[in-house]
Amino acid sequence: MVGLFPTRSRYVMSRMSTSPSPAPNRPADAGPADALITDAAPAAAGGNDVLVELVGVNKHFGDLHVLKDINLSVTRQEVVVVLGPSGSGKSTLCRTINRLESIDSGTIRIDGQELPQEGRELARLRAEVGMVFQSFNLFANKTILDNVTLGPIKVRGVSKPEAEAEAHRLLQRVGVDSQANKFPAQLSGGQQQRVAIARALAMRPKVMLFDEPTSALDPEMVKEVLDVMAELAAEGMTMIIVTHEMGFARQAADRVVFMADGAIVEEAAPDEFFTSPRTERAQDFLSKLITH
Numbered sequence: 001m002v003g004l005f006p007t008r009s010r011y012v013m014s015r016m017s018t019s020p021s022p023a024p025n026r027p028a029d030a031g032p033a034d035a036l037i038t039d040a041a042p043a044a045a046g047g048n049d050v051l052v053e054l055v056g057v058n059k060h061f062g063d064l065h066v067l068k069d070i071n072l073s074v075t076r077q078e079v080v081v082v083l084g085p086s087g088s089g090k091s092t093l094c095r096t097i098n099r100l101e102s103i104d105s106g107t108i109r110i111d112g113q114e115l116p117q118e119g120r121e122l123a124r125l126r127a128e129v130g131m132v133f134q135s136f137n138l139f140a141n142k143t144i145l146d147n148v149t150l151g152p153i154k155v156r157g158v159s160k161p162e163a164e165a166e167a168h169r170l171l172q173r174v175g176v177d178s179q180a181n182k183f184p185a186q187l188s189g190g191q192q193q194r195v196a197i198a199r200a201l202a203m204r205p206k207v208m209l210f211d212e213p214t215s216a217l218d219p220e221m222v223k224e225v226l227d228v229m230a231e232l233a234a235e236g237m238t239m240i241i242v243t244h245e246m247g248f249a250r251q252a253a254d255r256v257v258f259m260a261d262g263a264i265v266e267e268a269a270p271d272e273f274f275t276s277p278r279t280e281r282a283q284d285f286l287s288k289l290i291t292h
């Protein structure tokens, strides 16, 4: 099955890794001056470098067991791509990581801290997890600039001038600063999704979750969003990405996590996963992608 998802040179990055962990080193020249992220947390010296940790997580929707004893550790600066058939629990998994969904049992830790059920502490920890969805969820009645500054001003207590300066910098980096005073409906889908990424980054998250960020986009806009994500990965952002873009998954991921029926059934380095999937479920999943 070698070469089924051939290398797309546009996504090739210098930091390609063949082993699932630890996360590879990022280019030393990705400095803050022209970077999407300014304060990627340095690796804990000699300590536990796990940033997101799920242990024995279970979740039901009524009788449906949607997450089955999920154990997943994501290392600082690691890029994990989650694949799996529709209904396998990928979105639910993402949503539990910042408590948009509650869990029935197990623990979820972000940077060593367990997620509380509710309250101020939850709001604080939630801000450490940036999330980008398929639908852009921008505030329609606010300008692009206001969409990006709102969180930092309200949640992080940043002054308006400071928030605006940071927003312009981020919007410039994702290539939409010229649209700063427009409203979301005046932008293309790809532009709106890049604004959504800038908005999430403005909260200075420790980890970014992406749930099919390009699925709602016209094909010609997919690349511009994937390019921003690839750049973010190269700069050292820890990322968990649900996507159907297999070329991107193969190039950008440090590790592929494959889910089926609410369980993680396989984890591997991308080359290994795409060329020699071990489980029948993964083989079946990949073979269906090829024939359509």
Ligand SMILES: Nc1ncnc2c1ncn2[C@@H]1O[C@H](COP(=O)(O)OP(=O)(O)OP(=O)(O)O)[C@@H](O)[C@H]1O
Pocket (backbone or CB within 6 Å): 061, 064, 066, 084, 085, 086, 087, 088, 089, 090, 091, 092, 093
């Ligand atoms: N709010 C909900 N109430 C009841 N069932 C739900 C809810 N959200 C999801 N489910 C069910 O949980 C299962 C997992 O759904 P989930 O959205 O996590 O799958 P997914 O892997 O993201 O699928 P897709 O690739 O289609 O996005 C599905 O069977 C779905 O129907």
Ligand SMILES: [Mg+2]
Pocket (backbone or CB within 6 Å): 090, 091, 092, 211
């Ligand atoms: Mg989903």
